Amino acid sequence: MSVQAWAIFALFWVLFVTTPGPNAVNCIANGMAHGLPRALLGVLGILTQATLFLSLSAAGITALIATAPALFASAKLLGAAVLIWLGLRGWRNAAIAVAPRSATGASIYGRAFLIASVNAKSVAGYLAAFSQFVEPGVPISRQMWAIFPTALTITALSYSTYTALGAWLGRLALGAVMNTRLRQALALCFLLYGVLLGLSALA
Secondary structure: OOOOHHHHEEEEHHHHOOOOOOOHHHHHHHHHHOOOOHHHHHHHHHHHHHHHHHHHHHHHHHHHHOOOOOHHHHHHHHHHHHHHHHHHHHHHOOOOOOOOOOOOHHHHHHHHHHHHHOOHHHHHHHHHHHHHHHOOOHHHHHHHHHHOOOOOOOHHHHHHHHHHHHOOOHHHOOOOHHHHHHHHHHHHHHHHHHHHHHHHHOO
């Protein structure tokens, strides 16, 4: 991969992972609920998903999924259902004034991995990365040495920042009313993403 191709890919990836979406909302929610150190397990879940999707994209799997409209639409509807369910559950739990139950590290990690995996934006982003920025005349294995560390580093920095933002908001939300409003806003974001994803699958 040439330096120019790498720079273009890096810029694309910055825009891809910093644009607010379900992953960012989940990171903010984790930071608010669990504090920065523990919430970073969610970033680890996103990085695991990114590693998996990068590998599948390099193997051509995401391109294959994109060429099967029915399969891709089904995946979108599944993702929409998950996001809507998370939004409804978050809205219901936002008004609970009692101290929240301590989530296990595995649940924080697993939830982040699930949200990242069902997000259709992920498939579209990885497909774009490998269809637009991979040089056809160069073996894909050689280009992975540039693509993997670049993508994973930018991803880690972006979602760690969102998680830190959530932790900061959590410290600000000292009053029960403000805390409830913030949690309801995050729940509405999940609902909105889910509805939009569902509508795009049915279009």
